Amino acid sequence: MKILAAYSIKGGVGKTALAVNLAYALRKAGLRTLLIDLDPQGAAAFYYRVDTAEKFKMDGARSLLQGLRKNIRESDFPGLDIIPSNLAYRHFDILLHGMKKKRAQLRSILDGLKSDYDVILMDCPPNITLLSENVFRASDALLVPVIPTILSQRTFEQLAEFFEDKKLPTEILRPFFSMVQGRNRMHREIMQNLPALFPGFLKSSIPFSADVEKMGVQRMPLLAYSEKSSAAVAYLALCEEILGQWDSES
């Protein structure tokens, strides 16, 4: 089982759009996929028409796994399940604080789902908390959308520094360009220079496309209603790139 996370310190960069569409693409490739919405705003689950989760007890690792399990919802697309967000996730941090190995709990909790899924994908809120540190230590890859702008580049560099400071495995950082506007000179320049500095940069990038925004009206992944649109094709290519790398690793 592989664990992925869509993560960025910066808000509004396309994390949820990625998580929603990549989850769809992974199941389409035949993988049993679980999408976990860790953002209390609940956007990822909303795009799949799934209501927020029921409250559950979170007083230890075991109850956490049970609670997550109880909240698994089968999506409209066979092979893809969803754990919707829960306002109580705000209390994750407090819970994790009280645990031994408080920074590595999430991995062992998610390992409890190993037999049911080939891949787990988490959509994360834009902050650095004890929960995000757990996400870093749980993930085989952290997919970081980077809009080709100075500000966005800076937040990515901050994340990379954080990884180095905390001695986190920087090789899991897999940035990719998001909301790319080909006609924008600054976009083009940053795209030319930044990847050389980070070996983990994914080759696929997601273009800016109004079709993505329609997900809010359609309440389904872009790939489910407009498979041919440029952004949809880009999400599929990004999925292929990730799967190809897993293949060559094994």
Place this chain on the structure above:
Amino acid sequence: MESSESTSEHFAFSEGVILERLRAEWGKRFVLHAPESVSLTLWDSFEWQLWFGGLVLYSSEGGYHLCARDGGWIGAEISSEKISGSPSRYAADFKAPAAREKLASLLALRGLAPVGTAVFRRRLAELRNDKEKIVCRFDWLEVLAGPNDREAIVRYCRVRSLLGYEMEAQVAAEALRAHGAQACAEGPLEILLRNACNLPRPYSLRPVFDVDHHMSARDAVGRIVRAMLVLLRENEERIPGDVDTEFLHDYRICLRKIRSVLSLVKGIYPEKEAEKMRHLLARLARETNKLRDLDVYLLSRERYMEMLPPAFRAALGAMFSEFAAERASEILKVTRTIRSKAHHKRMAELETFFNESTVHDPTENAFVPVGPFVFQRIYKRYRKIRAIAATLEDDAPDEAVHQVRIEGKKLRYLIEFFEEIIPTTEVATAEKQLRRLQAQLGNFNDCSVQQKALLDYWEKKKNKPGDQLGIALSLGGLVSLLHRSQLKQRERIFSVMNEFCSDITAAVIKQNFKSSTAGPAATSSCEPSPL
């Protein structure tokens, strides 16, 4: 047709109006997709090995689909492939490796044939909640048969809950029930097969005979033979269809078993009449000897080819082509025989002889209780084998070894026929030893029979035009390999034989079968055993 891990419930309906009613009840939340019809043919072997092995193989629109069997439903698909050329009959004919492997392990030498056909008219539907999220799926299925496949012989609905939405599925199932749906035990596959009058049933060459210890010997033998005759006919009628070689194989086993029960327990029928039946059975078997030999040769084709280096294979290939051609004409001949009036008369004669209502003159063993009588026979047979084995030295001639095989076979048949009355648990080890011994003797015998067959072929060929040298080389190679393996097999015989003839086994056999000590036999009217 994929399966889901989530729970599902099946319902059957007697009428087709329910969809309208549900639409009225659920309105726009109930989304009904267009129906799709497929005509499908199920395939299985005579023994229903796929069915009992948990698989379904069907053909539809030019393709084969191998699926898991989910009760009476088609489950998750394992593989599919296009049908090209004539339909696949054997595991090896399938292209998809997954199918080939699964089928080979279940079918062995058996072939596939259609077992039933119907049209499945399928319609998917779903129920959505107020957020328009799917909360329950429905799979409507009508099995159509009759003239032009117009008539629905059954209507199903499978209600599938989605993980996390079980409550909603329960509510939906409740609504179906309110509209007249009934829980059903049988799935569409069972309905299809029932409609084809072809329901899966286990097959065995060792049926239950229903004999007991105190029954008269004639009654018991009659039951055994009648059960074997039923099997005989089932196989006989399928030989001409030639789906696989096992019908002939099993037909011959039935003939041999009936014949041997008549010689193993003598004095049950007037000897002259019994003798006549034995002759008849021998004759029926003889008529198929050549076909069976050819089957055996052809079945060993792959093995022989692998035994030889590639350069030697061409000549062997020619030999097998000759056998195949010979077999093609031999199966026609056997078919003609089986369909002949004379054959029917012989079969009728057999059946009449063993018919329950046929009265035969009394004979010395006809009315003794079968238990003690058979126990005595078993004990005698075992002692005979043990006596022969005691005289065998390492260098005993093959004929002597062969004799052990013949005697062993008789004993094994006796044990098989009367399995229901012998203390199976007590003699389980002895039985296993006997089976091992017979298997070993069988391997040894096969090697020698195969060498002889190859040498016979050479005798026939050596003075005819053709690739003499090539044939001689490959036959010579095979014969020497077979000879070597025969020697190896022979070496192993003695250790298994020693086990079966050990003092411990002898004591067990004596304790269980010798009449003065065998439980129920002690009260019998049988004479004391001469041994």
